[in-house]
Amino acid sequence: xxxxxxxxxxxxxxxxxxxDLKKAFDKSVRHFWSANQSQIYRTLAQMTxxxxxxxxxxxxxxxxxxxxxxxxxxxxxxxxxWLTTPLPERETREPFLIQIFFGGTLSDEExxxxxxxxxxxxxxxLLAYHAIxxxxxxxxxxxxxxxxxxxxxxxxxxxxxxxxxRALLKWLNSAIERIEVKNYSPKALK
Amino acid sequence: xxxxxxxxxxxxxxxxxxxDLKKAFDKSVRHFWSANQSQIYRTLAQMTxxxxxxxxxxxxxxxxxxxxxxxxxxxxxxxxxWLTTPLPERETREPFLIQIFFGGTLSDEExxxxxxxxxxxxxxxLLAYHAIxxxxxxxxxxxxxxxxxxxxxxxxxxxxxxxxxRALLKWLNSAIERIEVKNYSPKALK
DNA sequence: CTGTCCATGTAAGGCGTTACATGATTGT
DNA sequence: ACAATCATGTAACGCCTTACATGGACAG
Numbered sequence: 001x002x003x004x005x006x007x008x009x010x011x012x013x014x015x016x017x018x019x020d021l022k023k024a025f026d027k028s029v030r031h032f033w034s035a036n037q038s039q040i041y042r043t044l045a046q047m048t049x050x051x052x053x054x055x056x057x058x059x060x061x062x063x064x065x066x067x068x069x070x071x072x073x074x075x076x077x078x079x080x081x082w083l084t085t086p087l088p089e090r091e092t093r094e095p096f097l098i099q100i101f102f103g104g105t106l107s108d109e110e111x112x113x114x115x116x117x118x119x120x121x122x123x124x125x126l127l128a129y130h131a132i133x134x135x136x137x138x139x140x141x142x143x144x145x146x147x148x149x150x151x152x153x154x155x156x157x158x159x160x161x162x163x164x165x166r167a168l169l170k171w172l173n174s175a176i177e178r179i180e181v182k183n184y185s186p187k188a189l190k
Numbered sequence: 191x192x193x194x195x196x197x198x199x200x201x202x203x204x205x206x207x208x209x210d211l212k213k214a215f216d217k218s219v220r221h222f223w224s225a226n227q228s229q230i231y232r233t234l235a236q237m238t239x240x241x242x243x244x245x246x247x248x249x250x251x252x253x254x255x256x257x258x259x260x261x262x263x264x265x266x267x268x269x270x271x272w273l274t275t276p277l278p279e280r281e282t283r284e285p286f287l288i289q290i291f292f293g294g295t296l297s298d299e300e301x302x303x304x305x306x307x308x309x310x311x312x313x314x315x316l317l318a319y320h321a322i323x324x325x326x327x328x329x330x331x332x333x334x335x336x337x338x339x340x341x342x343x344x345x346x347x348x349x350x351x352x353x354x355x356r357a358l359l360k361w362l363n364s365a366i367e368r369i370e371v372k373n374y375s376p377k378a379l380k
Numbered sequence: 381c382t383g384t385c386c387a388t389g390t391a392a393g394g395c396g397t398t399a400c401a402t403g404a405t406t407g408t
Numbered sequence: 409a410c411a412a413t414c415a416t417g418t419a420a421c422g423c424c425t426t427a428c429a430t431g432g433a434c435a436g
Contacts, residue, residue, distance in 0.1 A: 003424090019387050231418090
């Protein structure tokens with residue numbers, strides 16, 4: 001279960017509340033793993049039961065209690081174990097390809113509309129990733145340069161997003177082109 | 191809900207039983223949308239209630255009844271409507287990237303092991319897609335060439351699989367290379 | 381005085397997986 | 409004799425989403 005391990009990952013750096021974790025997800029891994037708030041709270045409760053994390057209740061007069069979660073030794077070894085074990089292959093689920101697969105019943109115009117729509121959002125995503133990459137790698141003044149190696153791995157996940165969007169765009173363009181000239185014959189493969 | 195619409199897609203060609211549908215999924219769309227048997231039966235029951243499909247019970251002496259599902263007019267218009275409506279953007283979920291993101295705590299060796307593992311399966315997938323492509327596009331004797339345009343769309347879904355695997359491989363190779371030479375600096379983007 | 385941020389959760393429902401159950405027919 | 413194929417489903421559980429509920433602090 002990946003969410004659990006992502007949470008352990010964040011807590012291995014620093015103890016956090018559920019709320020902090022939500023922010024951490026949104027800020028850093030949302031582009032390949034989003035988590036919603038209620039799911040985080042539920043999972044934390046579960047992880048507490050399993051002894052992977054410990055909770056410390058911070059009472060604040062007049063305000064809601066805050067619960068700070070810390071990783072336990074069990075949690076740490078579980079994390080390390082998960083991080084170093086190759087995952088089973090996962091099945092892709094691309095609803096968009098279902099539309100394409102059954103595209104035979106649609107007109108060229110209808111299909112091109114779909115493809116262009118997809119292309120637009122792929123381009124936007126690519127640009128967004130690019131911008132984040134530029135922004136985060138820009139040399140900053142007065143900021144403690146966190147461990148360069150750790151930073152490198154977070155950049156790698158961004159590069160993945162760019163690379164896969166580029167591939168998507170390439171595929172979309174090739175499809176659009178062929179539909180436009182009504183060439184429905186297979187591609188010659190090398 | 192994509193499963194529902196994929197089922198409608200298959201039924202728009204031909205009336206089928208739940209069992210037939212399972213085979214249809216496994217044979218043609220499994221590489222981007224897998225469905226398991228119990229899910230298909232449950233969804234068919236639901237779709238019958240919604241009036242998207244109709245069931246005809248075929249009694250066979252000595253054997254289990256067979257239920258053949260046909261698409262209704264409501265089903266057809268629902269399908270067409272879904273096929274022509276761009277889907278909301280979906281969030282990627284790549285557990286593998288969680289491992290990379292928190293890779294800072296792992297050794298280079300541990301990380302390379304993960305990356306090579308992923309690379310191996312990407313290569314295998316690519317080869318498999320290639321082989322299917324070759325096999326299905328090879329000129330055959332005495333086979334009714336189904337509609338070339340419809341066939342083209344099914345090929346497109348395969349091409350997508352190849353393109354995205356190529357991108358994955360490219361990314362993996364770049365990551366592996368940089369880790370091997372211990373160059374953890376950001377890439378210069380164009 | 382309205383909205384956003386901080387901070388916690390519960391409830392309900394959808395989608396998907398795994399395991400279980402049944403039983404005849406056909407192929408090796 | 410045994411396995412695979414044909415053909416149907418139920419039960420239970422896990423993960424994720426959406427909506428709901430609460431309430432103080434602080435900024436515009």
